[in-house]
Amino acid sequence: MNAICIVGSSNSGKTTLIEKVVPILKGRGLKVLAVKHAKYFELDRRGKDSWRLFESGADVVITSKEKTAYICRFSDNLDEILDVFGNLYDIVLIEGFRSSEYPKIVLLEKEDDLIGLKNVIAVVSNTNIDFEPKFNKEDYHSIAKFILDFISSSL
Amino acid sequence: MNAICIVGSSNSGKTTLIEKVVPILKGRGLKVLAVKHAKYFELDRRGKDSWRLFESGADVVITSKEKTAYICRFSDNLDEILDVFGNLYDIVLIEGFRSSEYPKIVLLEKEDDLIGLKNVIAVVSNTNIDFEPKFNKEDYHSIAKFILDFISSSL
Numbered sequence: 001m002n003a004i005c006i007v008g009s010s011n012s013g014k015t016t017l018i019e020k021v022v023p024i025l026k027g028r029g030l031k032v033l034a035v036k037h038a039k040y041f042e043l044d045r046r047g048k049d050s051w052r053l054f055e056s057g058a059d060v061v062i063t064s065k066e067k068t069a070y071i072c073r074f075s076d077n078l079d080e081i082l083d084v085f086g087n088l089y090d091i092v093l094i095e096g097f098r099s100s101e102y103p104k105i106v107l108l109e110k111e112d113d114l115i116g117l118k119n120v121i122a123v124v125s126n127t128n129i130d131f132e133p134k135f136n137k138e139d140y141h142s143i144a145k146f147i148l149d150f151i152s153s154s155l
Numbered sequence: 156m157n158a159i160c161i162v163g164s165s166n167s168g169k170t171t172l173i174e175k176v177v178p179i180l181k182g183r184g185l186k187v188l189a190v191k192h193a194k195y196f197e198l199d200r201r202g203k204d205s206w207r208l209f210e211s212g213a214d215v216v217i218t219s220k221e222k223t224a225y226i227c228r229f230s231d232n233l234d235e236i237l238d239v240f241g242n243l244y245d246i247v248l249i250e251g252f253r254s255s256e257y258p259k260i261v262l263l264e265k266e267d268d269l270i271g272l273k274n275v276i277a278v279v280s281n282t283n284i285d286f287e288p289k290f291n292k293e294d295y296h297s298i299a300k301f302i303l304d305f306i307s308s309s310l
Binding site for chain 1: 170173174175177178181186187188189190191192193194195196204205207208209210211212213214215216217218219220221222223224225226227228229230231233236240243244248250
């Protein structure tokens with residue numbers, strides 16, 4: 001399982017980083033899964049029937065010509081989630097989950113942001129903090145290349 | 156795979172039927188998956204980040220303490236969907252997909268509604284149409300019992 005956590009304080013740009021790196025990885029032919037934690041989420045109101053079906057106690061699949069959604073009662077256990085969904089993908093980019101054991105790329109604003117983090121493989125920061133490898137926040141191509149090299153080396 | 160399609164014209168009460176039967180089946184200890192076709196659906200706006208991640212080209216998992224959603228680029232191919240998601244469940248209730256080969260319970264308003272349907276195992280209707288077995292629309296307990304007997308007999 002090639003899983004990397006993208007961690008950083010809120011509004012540090014985690015979603016943007018993943019959003020920019022995914023098309024580059026896809027351009028190299030990789031299948032990418034992004035995992036995001038949410039305090040709360042709901043299906044669109046336009047899908048009201050699906051909401052009713054879920055509330056009735058069933059897990060639910062909604063499917064259209066373009067995409068399919070599966071809503072189930074799994075809790076936010078990262079290992080379980082990767083077990084069920086991860087194997088269909090070449091790389092899983094996980095937003096957050098800073099206390100997990102997975103390798104981490106840290107969006108860093110100050111050196112203290114590294115405290116308590118295990119398995120940091122790179123830092124992304126526009127400060128002059130001393131960490132190797134370090135990438136500038138907008139240098140998405142270098143970050144994507146680093147991720148590609150990292151998962152190749154772990155094969 | 157214990158899969159049954161609930162078919163009928165629009166507004167015939169398919170969602171309501173599934174919604175009422177699911178808690179009865181769950182009360183018997185069964186794990187139930189409901190599958191629904193949608194012309195279009197979207198994640199809630201409150202989950203905007205997830206929408207961005209999906210648009211970037213990644214498939215997406217959003218997870219919270221209560222539930223987990225997985226949004227992927229599978230198309231609406233019922234066999235594929237059941238292959239991936241169905242095996243975790245004791246029974247799959249499918250709303251629609253009238254042209255599939257799966258056993259069907261038909262919400263019937265007039266006899267013509269049966270034309271072209273394969274593998275009809277029961278009819279739900281408040282008309283005096285001649286079909287055996289036939290259940291009244293509100294007789295959810297009998298319908299649930301019929302479903303339980305049907306899947307037991309197919310084991």
